[in-house]
Amino acid sequence: MKRVAEQQARHEKYMARFTPCPFCQGKDLSVELNGQATDWVRCNACGCTGPVADGENRAIERWNQREKKA
Ligand SMILES: [Zn+2]
Numbered sequence: 001m002k003r004v005a006e007q008q009a010r011h012e013k014y015m016a017r018f019t020p021c022p023f024c025q026g027k028d029l030s031v032e033l034n035g036q037a038t039d040w041v042r043c044n045a046c047g048c049t050g051p052v053a054d055g056e057n058r059a060i061e062r063w064n065q066r067e068k069k070a
Contacts (some may be wrong), residue, residue: 051063
């Protein structure tokens with residue numbers, strides 16, 4: 001059970017890096033990685049995707065910036 005709690009805590013910390021989806025306010029977000037320096041954030045609730053970026057961190061950054069402008 002301890003391991004599950006640790007995984008949950010790590011997941012929550014990771015998800016805290018994302019701003020909620022600007023369209024549906026969903027927080028079920030994941031980063032799509034295709035291994036070709038073009039990653040993007042995807043909302044699993046409504047299916048929208050964020051800007052393509054070079055790397056996971058930049059994809060999250062750009063997703064967060066997009067939300068602020070909206
Ligand atoms: Zn959404």
